[in-house]
Amino acid sequence: xxxxxxxxxxxxxxxxxxxxxxxxxxxxxxxxxxxxxxxxxxxxxxxxxxxxxxxxxxxxxxxxxxxxxxxxxxxxxxxxxxxxxxxxxxxxxxxxxxxxxxxxxxxxxxxxxxxxxxxxxxxxxxxxxxxxxxxxxxxxxxxxxxxxxxxxxxxxxxxxxxxxxxxxxxxxxxxxxxxxxxxxxxxxxxxxxxxxxxxxxxxxxxxxxxxxxxxxxxx
Amino acid sequence: xxxxxxxxxxxxxxxxxxxxxxxxxxxxxxxxxxxxxxxxxxxxxxxxxxxxxxxxxxxxxxxxxxxxxxxxxxxxxxxxxxxxxxxxxxxxxxxxxxxxxxxxxxxxxxxxxxxxxxxxxxxxxxxxxxxxxxxxxxxxxxxxxxxxxxxxxxxxxxxxxxxxxxxxxxxxxxxxxxxxxxxxxxxxxxxxxxxxxxxxxxxxxxxxxxxxxxxxxxx
Ligand SMILES: Cc1cc2nc3c(=O)[nH]c(=O)nc-3n(C[C@H](O)[C@H](O)[C@H](O)COP(=O)(O)OP(=O)(O)OC[C@H]3O[C@@H](n4cnc5c(N)ncnc54)[C@H](O)[C@@H]3O)c2cc1C
Ligand SMILES: Cc1cc2nc3c(=O)[nH]c(=O)nc-3n(C[C@H](O)[C@H](O)[C@H](O)COP(=O)(O)OP(=O)(O)OC[C@H]3O[C@@H](n4cnc5c(N)ncnc54)[C@H](O)[C@@H]3O)c2cc1C
Ligand code: HEM
Ligand code: HEM
Numbered sequence: 001x002x003x004x005x006x007x008x009x010x011x012x013x014x015x016x017x018x019x020x021x022x023x024x025x026x027x028x029x030x031x032x033x034x035x036x037x038x039x040x041x042x043x044x045x046x047x048x049x050x051x052x053x054x055x056x057x058x059x060x061x062x063x064x065x066x067x068x069x070x071x072x073x074x075x076x077x078x079x080x081x082x083x084x085x086x087x088x089x090x091x092x093x094x095x096x097x098x099x100x101x102x103x104x105x106x107x108x109x110x111x112x113x114x115x116x117x118x119x120x121x122x123x124x125x126x127x128x129x130x131x132x133x134x135x136x137x138x139x140x141x142x143x144x145x146x147x148x149x150x151x152x153x154x155x156x157x158x159x160x161x162x163x164x165x166x167x168x169x170x171x172x173x174x175x176x177x178x179x180x181x182x183x184x185x186x187x188x189x190x191x192x193x194x195x196x197x198x199x200x201x202x203x204x205x206x207x208x209x210x211x212x213x214x215x216x217x218x219x
Numbered sequence: 220x221x222x223x224x225x226x227x228x229x230x231x232x233x234x235x236x237x238x239x240x241x242x243x244x245x246x247x248x249x250x251x252x253x254x255x256x257x258x259x260x261x262x263x264x265x266x267x268x269x270x271x272x273x274x275x276x277x278x279x280x281x282x283x284x285x286x287x288x289x290x291x292x293x294x295x296x297x298x299x300x301x302x303x304x305x306x307x308x309x310x311x312x313x314x315x316x317x318x319x320x321x322x323x324x325x326x327x328x329x330x331x332x333x334x335x336x337x338x339x340x341x342x343x344x345x346x347x348x349x350x351x352x353x354x355x356x357x358x359x360x361x362x363x364x365x366x367x368x369x370x371x372x373x374x375x376x377x378x379x380x381x382x383x384x385x386x387x388x389x390x391x392x393x394x395x396x397x398x399x400x401x402x403x404x405x406x407x408x409x410x411x412x413x414x415x416x417x418x419x420x421x422x423x424x425x426x427x428x429x430x431x432x433x434x435x436x437x438x
Binding site: 013017018038039041042043044045047049050051052053054056069071072073081082083084085086088090093095096097098099100102104106108110112127131134135138139141142143145146149152153171172178179180181182183184185186187188189190191192193194195197198199200201202203204207208209210213216218 | 232236237257258260261262263264266268269270271272273275288290291292300301302303304305307309312314315316317318319321323325327329331346350353354357358360361362364365368371372390391397398399400401402403404405406407408409410411412413414416417418419420421422423426427428429432435437
């Protein structure tokens with residue numbers, strides 16, 4: 001019990017049917033996956049065709065946000081329709097004894113909802129949030145943002161009310177009958193690795209990266 | 220010149236408008252990204268709502284494939300509509316001198332098209348391909364696939380004719396006026412790391428993973 005408000009029961013479109021035993025709908029599980037992976041894929045309809053756009057998302061409380069050019073085709077489209085935002089992590093290859101039981105250890109979230117364009121005040125606040133959630137304190141170290149830059153940028157926000165998560169962990173689950181089939185089974189784990197920073201060759205002499213980059217991680 | 224047939228010029232919906240300087244349409248670039256990342260996000264419309272489903276894709280020549288339960292809602296939906304399949308890799312955080320110039324080093328591909336359900340013969344062949352592209356030679360080491368398992372599985376195939384790639388590499392690109400702003404700039408590279416295999420605790424004694432797992436990598 002963390003005191004967080006419970007999500008409403010899954011809606012018709014959010015209820016997981018396939019592999020439902022690995023589904024969850026509680027905010028803790030959903031939020032943990034969103035916080036682990038900034039990359040999301042936003043699905044919307046444009047001229048009758050579905051479009052899946054890789055984009056960065058960040059979370060503040062029970063809303064997620066993403067940013068784009070104010071001139072992007074996405075902006076006008078998504079204000080008039082429900083979108084699907086999906087975040088997923090590939091955590092490992094699950095090698096079973098039959099090809100049919102092969103699987104991927106994974107974490108994923110699907111959120112349905114209607115995005116809203118943030119007001120100017122909220123936009124500035126959330127862009128600051130985006131930067132500082134990536135590298136703590138970085139916003140105030142950077143060349144200050146200009147009014148023109150803010151104007152060129154739109155930030156969309158969406159409530160995380162209709163959301164589901166699927167999480168698979170652990171060894172393969174072969175059929176009982178296959179358990180003695182003589183082939184090696186197991187998991188090859190995979191994760192995102194952050195490498196040492198590469199300074200811009202044009203850096204002024206003597207500049208060092210902020211200590212806070214040590215907290216940058218994905219996964 | 221590799222002798223591969225050229226893609227047709229980008230269609231209206233495939234032509235990159237935003238950051239078009241980092242776009243490419245040649246099959247080599249598109250294929251290299253598909254081959255680097257098995258995880259894709261398939262966008263389709265279901266009951267009027269866009270759905271973005273994380274799924275595994277693999278490529279054979281100029282087609283991509285993915286598999287799902289024959290009972291999945293995706294199967295019926297996508298045979299009657301164009302879908303968007305997106306593959307993307309987060310290769311690094313690009314820390315510029317202004318927040319506006321922050322970026323992500325990335326590789327991504329967007330493909331539009333109409334998927335087709337494979338015939339039984341082609342399905343079996345492509346599932347074998349899926350397994351052997353993941354771990355060379357693994358299909359023949361596994362408990363042989365059964366007719367019921369094949370029946371429960373649908374494989375979709377789609378031509379890679381309408382495809383675009385976006386690739387960003389290298390240091391930040393600040394505005395000239397910001398080049399002397401005294402803040403560290405650079406890139407924090409990120410990549411997928413494959414960890415040592417974890418044997419299933421139920422493995423028969425003496426079984427070892429195939430040497431070919433050494434070739435398993437993502438990115
Ligand atoms: C890394 C990765 C790789 C995958 N590879 C494959 C693959 O190759 N083949 C395959 O069939 N499936 C794969 N999946 C699972 C896939 O994302 C779907 O969950 C599955 O295909 C069932 O889709 P459906 O629309 O039929 O599900 P349904 O259960 O009918 O979907 C109903 C509702 O459940 C929720 N839901 C469904 N899928 C997810 C999800 N992944 N995360 C969170 N909520 C979800 C949504 O709210 C959805 O509207 C993969 C998932 C991940 C994360
Ligand atoms: C890891 C990652 C993170 C990203 N984060 C953000 C972000 O936070 N904000 C943001 O605005 N953008 C982000 N992008 C870029 C984003 O995917 C879009 O390219 C961009 O938003 C422009 O979208 P659009 O629909 O307006 O483009 P348009 O140029 O109008 O799209 C026209 C056509 O160009 C092609 N195209 C567009 N985008 C891509 C792509 N990514 N890959 C391949 N082909 C493409 C498609 O064929 C599309 O139909 C990110 C991309 C990646 C890979
Ligand atoms: C490299 C090999 C393979 C991998 C990594 C793999 C991975 C996956 C994953 C991640 C899922 C989704 C599970 C979920 O919803 O959480 C899935 C579903 C499925 N796979 Fe595979 N798979 C592989 C090979 C095969 C083969 C060869 C078959 C058939 C012979 C098969 C049949 C199925 C079926 C039928 C489903 C849908 C299950 C359901 O929704 O009820 N898979 N697979
Ligand atoms: C952590 C900080 C940030 C990161 C990692 C980031 C990353 C990105 C990425 C990856 C793109 C897409 C580029 C492409 O299409 O290839 C983008 C676009 C954009 N970003 Fe950011 N961004 C950040 C902060 C900001 C801020 C603070 C602003 C505004 C003040 C901003 C304004 C924009 C605009 C306007 C675009 C669209 C450009 C265009 O399509 O012409 N970004 N950003």
